[in-house]
Amino acid sequence: MILAVAEHRRGELRDVSLELLTAGRELADAGDEELHVAVVSGDVDAYAEDLDREGVDAVHTVAHGEEFNHDVYRQVVVQLLEALDPSVLLMPNSVNGLDYAPAVAETLDLPLVTDAVGLERDGALEVAREMYGGKVETTVEVDTEPVAVTVRGGEWPPAEGTGDAAVEAFEADVDESQVRSTVTGFEEVGAGDVDISEAEFIVSIGRGIEEEENLPLVEALAEVTGATLASSRPIVDNEWLPKNRQVGQSGKVVTPDVYVAIGISGAVQHVAGMKGAETIVAVNTDPNAPIFDIADYGVVGDLFEVVPALIEEFGGEAPDV
Amino acid sequence: MKVLVTVKEVQQVEDEFEIEGTSIDERYLEYDLNEWDDYAVEEAVRLEEGDVADEVVAVTVGPERSEETIRMALAKGADRAVRIWDDAIEDAGLLGVGAKAELLAAVVEEEEPDLVLAGVQADDDQFGATGVALAERIGFQWAAVVNTLDHDSLEGGAAAVRRELEGGVEELTEVDVPAVLTIQTGINEPRYASLRGIRQAQRKEIAQMGLGDLGLDASALDGDVELTGMYEPETESDATFFEGDAGEQAGQLAELLRDQGVVDA
Numbered sequence: 001m002i003l004a005v006a007e008h009r010r011g012e013l014r015d016v017s018l019e020l021l022t023a024g025r026e027l028a029d030a031g032d033e034e035l036h037v038a039v040v041s042g043d044v045d046a047y048a049e050d051l052d053r054e055g056v057d058a059v060h061t062v063a064h065g066e067e068f069n070h071d072v073y074r075q076v077v078v079q080l081l082e083a084l085d086p087s088v089l090l091m092p093n094s095v096n097g098l099d100y101a102p103a104v105a106e107t108l109d110l111p112l113v114t115d116a117v118g119l120e121r122d123g124a125l126e127v128a129r130e131m132y133g134g135k136v137e138t139t140v141e142v143d144t145e146p147v148a149v150t151v152r153g154g155e156w157p158p159a160e161g162t163g164d165a166a167v168e169a170f171e172a173d174v175d176e177s178q179v180r181s182t183v184t185g186f187e188e189v190g191a192g193d194v195d196i197s198e199a200e201f202i203v204s205i206g207r208g209i210e211e212e213e214n215l216p217l218v219e220a221l222a223e224v225t226g227a228t229l230a231s232s233r234p235i236v237d238n239e240w241l242p243k244n245r246q247v248g249q250s251g252k253v254v255t256p257d258v259y260v261a262i263g264i265s266g267a268v269q270h271v272a273g274m275k276g277a278e279t280i281v282a283v284n285t286d287p288n289a290p291i292f293d294i295a296d297y298g299v300v301g302d303l304f305e306v307v308p309a310l311i312e313e314f315g316g317e318a319p320d321v
Numbered sequence: 322m323k324v325l326v327t328v329k330e331v332q333q334v335e336d337e338f339e340i341e342g343t344s345i346d347e348r349y350l351e352y353d354l355n356e357w358d359d360y361a362v363e364e365a366v367r368l369e370e371g372d373v374a375d376e377v378v379a380v381t382v383g384p385e386r387s388e389e390t391i392r393m394a395l396a397k398g399a400d401r402a403v404r405i406w407d408d409a410i411e412d413a414g415l416l417g418v419g420a421k422a423e424l425l426a427a428v429v430e431e432e433e434p435d436l437v438l439a440g441v442q443a444d445d446d447q448f449g450a451t452g453v454a455l456a457e458r459i460g461f462q463w464a465a466v467v468n469t470l471d472h473d474s475l476e477g478g479a480a481a482v483r484r485e486l487e488g489g490v491e492e493l494t495e496v497d498v499p500a501v502l503t504i505q506t507g508i509n510e511p512r513y514a515s516l517r518g519i520r521q522a523q524r525k526e527i528a529q530m531g532l533g534d535l536g537l538d539a540s541a542l543d544g545d546v547e548l549t550g551m552y553e554p555e556t557e558s559d560a561t562f563f564e565g566d567a568g569e570q571a572g573q574l575a576e577l578l579r580d581q582g583v584v585d586a
Binding site: 070101134139225236251286301302 | 343445464488492546553577583585
């Protein structure tokens with residue numbers, strides 16, 4: 001059996017939950033096994049209904065608390081593993097997935113492979129994953145069972161259709177004395193003067209800008225073209241631009257008509273936030289930068305030459321940086 | 322309070338490179354302190370500067386070459402370092418999450434810290450799991466992907482943190498101490514080492530420990546996860562590239578933006 005563990009937050013299943021079902025079904029087919037999914041905490045019956053997609057054989061619900069708590073998840077998932085004995089345990093490679101998956105693997109002494117972007121099984125489980133910021137792809141093999149795997153979001157399509165899964169309440173025994181962390185609230189961050197998720201034309205800047213002193217260059221481009229200025233994570237980490245300008249997994253998801261990525265390599269976390277743009281233009285010195293894989297138009301060149309020339313094309317004057 | 326910071330010297334790959342078997346050809350590698358660990362070191366040093374911590378110890382698993390990188394952590398303010406390495410570890414190749422957790426756990430047993438700070442992930446192998454695995458192994462509480470730590474809260478025996486979830490949402494969480502926190506970039510602004518710091522770092526202790534010193538044997542390195550292949554991802558780019566010098570490229574790009582109707586100028 002393949003066992004997937006769904007993820008939800010503040011009353012909604014997260015997309016990765018349905019993607020896990022697709023990945024899980026493929027593995028289940030390869031090994032002629034069943035696909036089960038577990039959902040823990042919150043309105044589990046509603047979640048179970050949503051998780052009952054084509055190819056799901058059973059949904060195990062565990063009603064305990066409302067939101068994710070890693071101490072609860074660790075205990076429940078360990079008990080599910082002991083009761084169901086799956087060959088592969090699939091969890092999301094999300095911030096919360098990485099907050100309990102290593103603890104589950106450690107508790108049961110299971111091999112753990114994180115951030116899977118491909119899964120194959122022909123005897124041993126073969127997992128494709130990236131290293132060095134996506135510059136290489138690797139395969140790792142695990143030839144024991146069970147094995148714990150966290151799956152990257154957005155790599156598999158969501159499972160569709162309606163299944164006829166058996167929905168069963170799983171009687172988990174949560175030891176409250178082992179719950180040593182408390183979630184006290186949530187906060188939306190990145191509110192402010194501009195909502196980049198509404199912008200139609202975005203000029204976005206990344207690590208390639210090198211120094212804070214060089215920012216006026218792209219600010220001038222945004223000004224002369226009427227674009228909204230946004231950025232990748234490092235610029236916000238350095239506090240060169242406020243958090244509300246950050247595009248990506250932990251920032252905003254944007255869907256402009258045109259997105260011009262300047263000096264942005266195109267890490268998967270950034271791409272997650274802008275791949276929905278209608279037209280993507282990338283300017284980068286590295287012809288192998290992953291940003292070009294999703295770009296419609298590319299300029300291989302030095303932004304410190306291309307951007308001033310572009311400003312002049314629109315009748316502006318490039319600041320000295 | 323004693324703070325242990327896990328640090329790693331990571332491999333960085335040049336834009337052009339060659340693959341030899343299941344690793345990158347040494348000629349195309351550079352070495353640096355893992356970016357996430359730089360933030361973890363900074364947070365630990367600030368705890369000491371604020372008199373919340375009274376000692377900061379950096380621990381790493383790495384060959385002799387990595388001492389240069391570990392000295393960077395010392396130059397930034399860590400008090401001393403422990404470097405785990407021996408021939409058996411060298412021969413073991415890529416260490417799995419469980420093996421790393423076991424090595425670090427042995428150091429925790431020795432050092433008895435109250436707080437462990439670890440980077441969210443290493444830049445090179447991108448497992449993102451060692452900190453939480455370590456916490457489970459040593460019986461500490463933990464929080465993954467922390468981007469704010471309330472220093473005052475530590476005095477009261479709990480760590481009040483913010484965890485950076487996806488989509489611009491932060492989770493406010495309190496965890497019991499002792500704890501392992503995995504530190505996200507942006508939690509602070511890491512300092513550059515000062516000349517004085519660099520000089521002082523030369524005199525700080527880096528204790529080298531092998532498996533035997535930690536009361537372990539080679540079985541600690543056993544793992545069931547084997548790296549079997551490494552290849553360059555096929556480039557899938559079907560972008561139209563603008564050719565010519567910067568001026569010509571800019572001209573074509575300007576035309577595109579006008580055609581798309583997003584720029585009137």
